[in-house]
Amino acid sequence: MRKYLPFLLATTLTLPGCRRSAPPPLFEAALPEATGIRFANTLSQDSVLNIVNYLYYYNGGGVAVGDIDGDGLLDLYFTSNLGRNRLYRNLGHFRFEDITDRAGVADSVGWKSGVTMPTSMAMAGSISTSQA
Numbered sequence: 001m002r003k004y005l006p007f008l009l010a011t012t013l014t015l016p017g018c019r020r021s022a023p024p025p026l027f028e029a030a031l032p033e034a035t036g037i038r039f040a041n042t043l044s045q046d047s048v049l050n051i052v053n054y055l056y057y058y059n060g061g062g063v064a065v066g067d068i069d070g071d072g073l074l075d076l077y078f079t080s081n082l083g084r085n086r087l088y089r090n091l092g093h094f095r096f097e098d099i100t101d102r103a104g105v106a107d108s109v110g111w112k113s114g115v116t117m118p119t120s121m122a123m124a125g126s127i128s129t130s131q132a
């Protein structure tokens, strides 16, 4: 037993220091208060609007990313199945401004199930973000 004592002592003292530290998270929650993005695709159920009558009822709307004002920052457009869509202009540093009403793209009528946005600069400057 005596001859193993140095090994046991060394192992006992060094093993706790060999634990791996947790890897840093890949994603962090970005709260509406910090980003300015306040969008929720809220659905209610009734006898007409439900998953029995429409299998894709809970598949969601969509999110498009593109630079709508040509400032080099990617802007976000969220579509709501039944509610108001939202267009957010990127101000930089994960801060966004809701420009839905100025752009006239709320489109709160009807069922929206997706959205696309050109990835080129074709739309740049087509939506004015300045307040008149």
Ligand SMILES: [Ca+2]
Residues within 6 Å of the ligand: 066, 067, 068, 069, 070, 071, 072, 073, 074, 075, 089, 090
């Ligand atoms: Ca932009």
